[in-house]
Amino acid sequence: MPEGDSIVRLARRLRPALGEEPLRVSAPHPRGRLAGVGALDGRRLERIDTHGKHLLLRFEGELVLHSHIAMTGRWGTFRPESVGERTLRAAWIVLEGGPKVVAEYRGPTLRVLTALQARGDLRLRSLGPDALAPDFDPGHVLRRIRRGAQDRALADVLLDQRLIAGPGLIYASEGPAAARLHPLELVGTLSDQCLLDVIAATRDLMLEAVESGRQPKTVQSRKGKPCLRCGSAIEGAAVGDHARRAYWCPACQPRLRA
Ligand SMILES: [Zn+2]
Structure with a gap:
């Protein structure tokens, strides 16, 4: 699944592709018509915001296109002179009139909200602080963790979008690796400083990946392979209720009470 850094990069790619002119908006696939994307037709894009893995395209007239692509959706940008009808036929939304033709396909969430609805939306409001926000405060995440997640593993907590929005499987392993903490350590056993360190390390890795386009891979999906630091x-x-996988080096990231 694309993690927060990929979504920020996507927003940076879409913004210039859509330009400043009013856009022609269509929904070749019935799912897009169901989402009400026709309401966006003829409007200019004002800006694109991200919050964790959520993308919010804000249009003039106080309308917001909310997208969450998870593992099944994707956004594409195409040159207007060469994109064929077949390419766009399955799109849930097609936006034309900017330097590129932009289309979205599939995914769990694509819907049009008024700005007011977006502000009051339970799903968006339940998100924790955005790890990539300029004013991100690790202390805010720490307080959320201390309030209700003390008996959960570190990697599980980093995956919980209600506690911190943005990290996915990669950073739930790579953040603890960077801070030299075991991802299965229960957060209740970690000091405030340890937790602040791993939150900051996770955010730093994500910020680096926004700029470089390369996500870290020191432990993630490397089971059985040698640690890059110690061999x-x-x-x-597996970690948490959804049995997602966490990875670590047993020498560089020992359990605190082992
Ligand atoms: Zn190691």
């Missing part, structure tokens, strides 16, 4: 075999195990 020990990387380990992996």
Whole structure:
């Protein structure tokens, strides 16, 4: 699944592609018509915001296109002179009139909201602080964790978008690796400073990936392979209720009470 850094990069790609002129907006696929994307036709894009893995395209007239592509959706940009009808036929939304033709396909969430609805939307409001926001405050995430997640593993907490929005599987392993903490450590056993360090390390890795386009891979999906730092075999195990996998180096990231 694209993580917060990929969504910021996507927003940076879409903004210039859509330009400043009023856009022709259509919905070749019935799912897009169901989402009400026709209401955006003829409007200019004002800006694109991101919050964690959510993309919010804000149009003139106080309308917002909310997209969450998760693992199944994708956005494409195409040259207007060469994009064929077949390419766009399956799109849930097509936006034309900017330097590129922009289309979105599939995914769990594509819907049009008024700005007022977006502000009051329960799903958006339940999100934790955006890890990539300029005014991000690790202390805010720490307080959320201390309020209700003390018995959960560090990687599980980093994956919980209600506690911190943006990190996914990569950063739930790479953040703890950068801070030399075991991803299965229960957060209740970690000091405030340890937690602040791993939150900051996770955010720094994501910020680096926004700029470089390269996500870290020191432990993620490297089970059995040698640690890049010490050569020990990387380990992996399921974490949390959804049994997603976390990875770590047993020598560089020992359990605190082992
Ligand atoms: Zn190691």
